[in-house]
Amino acid sequence: MDDAPRTYDVVVIGAGPVGENVADRTRAAGLTTVVVESELVGGECSYWACMPSKALLRPVIARADARRLPGLDQAVAGPLDTAAVLARRDEFASHWKDDGQVGWLESVGVDLVRGHARLDGPRAVTVTTADGGTVRLTARHAVAVCTGTAAALPELPGLTDVAPWTSREATSAKEAPGRLVVVGGGVVAVEMATAWQALGSQVTVLVRGRALLPRMEPFAGELVADGLREAGADVRYGVSVTSVAREGGRPDGELRVVLDDGGELTADEILFATGRTPRTGDIGLETVGLTPGGWLTVDDTCRVTGVEDGWLYAVGDVNHRALLTHQGKYQARMAGAAIGARAQGAPVDDAPWGAHVATADIAAVPQVVFTDPEIGSVGLTAAEAERAGLRVRTVDHDLANTAGASLYADGYRGRARMVVDLDAGHLVGVTFAGPGVGELLHSATIAVVGRVPVDRLWHAVPSYPTVSEVWLRLLETYRG
Structure with missing residues (x-):
């Protein structure tokens, strides 16, 4: 027998980091919220992406760094203990159990329904549970699709x-x-x-x-x-x-x-x-006039365009703005705040960099690639800036030519680049490549997001001797 219909202010489809953050923000705004999940609460990032992959990579990078240091190199000359690395990975993936994540939802007052969710017309969601039952949900204010992506496989014989x-x-x-x-x-x-x-x-x-x-x-x-x-x-x-x-x-x-x-x-x-493909093929998009299987187009508050009355949101990977967990969580904070404001009849600050918009998805997306060497980038590459019609100057520096890098490791190899918008006088992109550069990236993100004038950056003095001294070297080259 079908469960009786349940009504909430907000229904969130997908309990990955994005869905969790939408729910957290709507609950903080005083709205009743339910999350629907067909797999594990915590989503792709917690069990099959960010956390297990970085748990696999951390010993690899630590060993690579240690091998570049006399006095330590011989101690780590042997192979990694693969079984120990995999066991630690399992811990970070919570052994593929979601008890902790479910407990967090409960702690913030968000209900959970397990099963496959499909839209069933405006503001309506029908959930098919594992035992074949049906749960019908209705949203007073918003439904947020946070179903993420799946791996895209090519069509190949065999x-x-x-x-x-x-x-x-x-x-x-x-x-x-x-x-x-x-x-x-x-x-x-x-x-x-x-x-x-x-x-x-x-x-x-x-x-x-x-x-x-x-x-x-x-x-x-x-x-x-x-x-x-x-x-x-x-x-x-x-x-x-x-x-x-x-x-x-x-x-x-x-x-x-x-x-x-x-x-x-x-x-x-x-x-x-x-590549990745959106998980939108079987979530009932056709019941609200949208085409199943594709990316969902949204405005800067993550509200889906072309849906009457503006009750449908698509947050995270499904909107194809920036396929990164941290950007999806950023979108979720903005979308959750926008849903709350609209539900309360409050003004929505949808100007660029406003309180309810995900402006950084376009202008300042940070990303770290956890390889050896690491890569950290934010904003535009030089080629992207030029294609955008900006008049830019590219400034490069060999990261090895800093005192901090020479102390970090013998034979340090790396490179840094900043892309300066000459008309605006601030950075539009920064890329670092080298051991340990992931921890340099947030300073670059602040500079790009804050549009800090290059002349003011000259007064941000890096500590000596650290790898961040590269900022001084880049600015010296720029000033000439």
Whole structure:
């Protein structure tokens, strides 16, 4: 028998970090809120992406740093304890149990319904539970779609039969495969290649284009490629997979990977890190006049465009603005505040950088790539700035030429670039590449978001001797 209909101020579909933050903000605004989740509360980031991947990578990077320090290098000369690394990874993924996350929802007064949610007309959501039951939900003010994305797999002969890895399998695998082929050149590809090469796999990276990390400054991908090769990985450009098959059709059979250049590879596992697709194919979009399966277009408050009365929101990856957990959580804070303001009849501050808009999704997206070396970037690359019609000046500096970097590690290699809007007089983009640069990134993010004049940055004195001294060197070069 169907449950009686339940009415809330806000219904959130998806209990990943984005959905959790929308719910937190709407509850803080005094609105009753329910979250619907079909898998684990905590979502992709907690169990199959951010947390387990970085748990895999942290020992890899720590060892790489230690090997560059005389007095410590011999102590870490041996292989990583793969079993211990995987056990620590399991702890960070909460052993794929969501009790802690469920407890947090309860602590902030958010109800949880487990099951598959579908829109069922304006402000209505129908949930099919695991036992075949039905829960009907109605929202007085807003429904927020926070369903995220799934790995996009190419259409290849034999692919479905070989059980390929996606990001989920790559972050949750119970042992290191002997030979791993990684298809792709983006963040997932390079991070997982870094991790599994260090954990004992022989990794081959196949890149269809001519560069790793093609959306970043060119030197970022070049340095990461150097690091992978020095670690023992094989990085190949301009090549694609045309078919895959397992020996004898067995699930544990050796993989035969055929390439478009006529070559072949054998492997134990193959990871496709070839993009993401929105989880919007079966959530009832057609019942509110939208096309299922695509990205949802939103305004800067994350309200879906083209829906009458403006009750539908799409927050996080599903709106395709910035496919990063921290940006999705940022959107969630803004969308939750906007939902609260509209519900109370209060003004909505939707001007750029206002209290209810996700302006940084366009102007100042920070990202760290946890490879060896690390990459940190925020804002526009030089090429993006020029395509946007800005009159810019690009300033580069060799990170090794700072006292902090020379102390950080012998043979430190890295590079920094800032992109200055000459007409506005402030930074529009910054990229760092080198060991430990992830912790430099927030200073750059503040400079870009705050549009701090370059002349004022001259007075922000970096501590000596730290790697952040690179800021002084960049500004010295700019001032001449």
